[in-house]
Amino acid sequence: MVLSLISLCATEVVSDHSSSPCWLKWIPRELYRALLEAAFSSNRPLAVGELVQRWPERTLRVGRRKRGATSPNRLCIQALLLAVVRGLSDQRCVLQLLDLCGQQGDEGSPGDPMGGWSLTVALCTMVVQARTGAKRAQRKEGERERKRFSALQRHSDVKRERAELVENYRTSSSTVKSEEELKKGVRRRMEERKGEGPFADDGGTGMDYDDNDLDVLVHVRADLFVNARSWDRVRAALSAQGPLKLQCRYLRIEEISVSSIKTLLDLLPQQFLLGIDVRYSSLGVGGLAELLPRLSTFPALESLRLHYCNLDMRRDLHGQEEALRDLSQGLTQLHHLKCLSLTALRLPGQLRVLLSSLPQPLESLELPYLSLSPADLAYLSCSHHASTLQQLDLSENRLDETTLPSVRRLLSHASSSLQHLSLSGCGLSDHLLSLLLPSLGCCIALKSLALALNPLSMSGLMDLVKTAVRMHSLRQLLYPNPLEDYQPGLPDLPSSAQLLDWPLDDTTEINTTSTRLNRVLMENGRSDLLLTCDLLNYHNDLKDE
Template sequence: MGQTTLYQHYLEPVLLRLQLVTTPPHTVSVFQRPSLPATDMVPSLVSLCAREVVSDHGSSPSWLSCVPRELYRPLLEAAFAHCRPLAVGELVQRWPERTLSIGGRRKSGQAPPNRLCIQALLLAVVRGLTDKRCRLQVLDLCGLQCDEGRLEDSMGGWSLTVALCSTLLQARAAASRGHRDCERERKRGLQMERERDSAVKRDRGLESRRGGTEGEDAGKMECRSNGGEESMVQARVRPEEETVRGVRRRMELQRRNEPQQNSPSTSSPDWNQSVVVRVRADLFINARSWERVRGALSLPGPLRLYCRYLRVEELPAPSVASLLELLPKDGLLGLDIRYSSLGVPGLALLLPLLEPFPLLHSLRLHYCNLDLQRTQPSQQGALQEMFSGLGALKRLRRLSLTALRLPGHLRLLLSSLSQPLEVLELPYLSLTPADLAYLSCSPHASSLRELDLSENRLDVSSVPSLRRLLSQAEPCLAQLSLCGCGLSDSLLGALLPSLSRCRTLRTLRLALNPLTRTGLVSLAWTAVGIPSLRLLLYPSPLEEYEPGLPPLPSSAQLLDWPLMEGSEVSSLTVTQLEEVLLAKGRQHDLLMTSDLLKYSTDLAVED
């Protein structure tokens, strides 16, 4: 099927259905002129034509032979969007460019790639290692995983990590089989060479014995024979040929010993295997997948795995340390450790291992069993090692510590950093007024873009420090979270003037605070006065709860206490908030919600 036939089968029916027959020729002759860049065409037309092409898998051998390289990308996007794993595999196996990037940040409403398509992609990468048409050298899968759990047929971070490591092992096994096949061919050639040498030696032995028994008569007969035969016999016994055979024999012995010296089971793992494709991805590792990931990273192969963001769960400190030692040092941007019993000694072990990663700028430690409220032997020395290891991270910009319980140690922790932070998350840290006082005067205050102080109990003594902190951060602060901080109407009222001056604030989270409906309306008036604000997560007012709450309930009590079932109480709150939005004309660009589970986090990072 030629290019004209492809046009007739795919492009022309699409144009007829769209009534675009009058479109100028340069926008529709994609298959007729392969040199035309795809960017010169209408994107919707390209996408529609690509969908028609990949939908007919029976004709793929025809259009793959003549499709221009500029159309590989829209064809692959159409194959992913409409779940055509066979087309995905065929396109990736002969990918014509050095780089292939799949994933990244998806557009609003765009579904994540299908699991079958991702598996077809990985299998095609292995097949492409032996396909001369494939030019792939860098495969970028960062952001490909879907961790929201919205779709059953999508692939999460853990599944993608396991699939990637299985692909690395398959590629290494295929390369090992090819290495063994080459070794068998080499040995077969040496065997044939030895058989030829043995045949020559047997001929020489027969000739010498024949000459000894026949005596002079044989010699006379040879003298009367043809001179060409005599020259042939003399050529076989030249001393130069004996020297060549000796060198060949020595080379044969050396080659025979080489596989034993360079065996992959010895200490030298570099056995003539070069990296063909570099794979970049975000890895999610736990106790079930740790062995497989370690096996995929420990030995060389044609695929090399590079990690952008590493997330580990339920792993002890030595296991995390072994992973850090195996990962390539360039490319790691962030480390996220969760639900691991590290303690102060574990962090003191891990933090120095992060220094060789030059691009690391994000460190998250969630529920890692670090409790400085309990004094333990040799804890002070481990603390000094931990702080010095943290200070060695020269490019650190994000620090997230959840439930580590570090009361009174915030100064020692943050003063060890060499550069100001841009993102600081300290929920459930049991911060004291002295900690907040230091934070408000620290070099980090004026550079913070995101600040999370949730579940740290605030009182009257903390308000001056918090107001000073907001005044320092107001030029750049974009996200602020004060959920579950015990903010009553009076405490929040003292903070509202400082909040109103944060002109770059986009997200404000104040859920699980004991506010009345009056305090909530005052908060809404302040929120609509911040032009950059896009999301306000407010608490349900105390009037909506069933009777029996204490005067100043905690966040845990507000979370567990039942709300009134009648819709009239909650509708009154919604009506008052809508009136505030309408009064300022913010009903379309500001979302106010009390739903802790369903509010859109994309609003916090949208440009």
């Protein structure tokens, strides 16, 4: 990456903190953004704090990183949050919106970024502390105002008493008081009046302020990650009324009961939530049916993800039919939903109940580990969602010759829109793949294709790559290790779990498979196509392009 002259100069300026008192006084507001970016990239938390405390614009957005860029350092983020609180009392700071959406990085990755849970806790702590500090500042201001009022009242009383005494002295010639008696009279009357006025009964503690009277100075927008450990702190922050107001764009929830999720949704500002991700929470069909009416109150909600939430939709369970009707009715109210992700929810034969209820076609559909039946795939291939899908994940759903026609029909309908497809762990053998390759080749918009953990031989893998190089839009291919690369003992058609656990053969020449595949790329001039078999480190960065 080539840095501009401004970026190079900004990096040099923020590198020496001892010189900051000199340049901070003369920096124009147009250069604050470049300096802040340089402070983040150079891991200069002191410079970050000083710049944010004096931020000259109403909006500060941190977090939308370019592809390949690292997340800001944890210390820099902490310095930013502290500076926001200090800036509340700094007249040079005009900040009104702090946007940290997309900021959280991966815990433990290089550079020590702040993960989603840590950032959520830090934000909530900042909001609560700012509220407490604002109340303390309000009380101090009230105490100063009370003292000023008392001083003015005493001064007025002294002037009035002196005027009365002078008048009495002039009109009463028979009674002459000494100067000492006049002073005693003034002090006595002041002591008698002591305790009068609007602050007399406050016990000397200042005025008691109502939380509703505290105006919001800065709105803080972020993606929140809530679990059982952070639940109380998040609830306190969302309930607090003070100078900082917490807003949420994407909400991730883990291991929280249905009642707690309902409480959390009631506290969130409704106009900002775009997506909700619920994981490892035992919702059940009835619990999900209870949540859906609350989700419908968020007008911008476009993404719903449910992972390992213990949904078992078998018709033989008591009360299941009524729960399914409630669930279907709740889904009809999600008018703007574009992305639906369901993982390991045990939904065989029930896909029509879910998808037919949605009022508008989906753009992203993720259905891994759902044990989809032939009827499910047949419905999906003919549904109103098929022609609009941009992302489709059918990983770990077993495919065979009876379900393959439905998959081919689905790919045909989505051929002009589909950009990301995952069929990893679907049991695709060489024969099944040969039947599917013509349909894959017709997906003219496909950018990424994942086929890991399928039992392909080296011959089948070569056919896959030869088809991939003719797909001009394709940029990434996650391919499976061929069966020849494994140690002896695998069954003829191993499952994805067996392929994942079975050791590779150390006696085979290293990178032989990779060399043969890359030769196909070179022969076809496809240096822009990335081939990888690394399942654990595979990330679909093309989604952000």
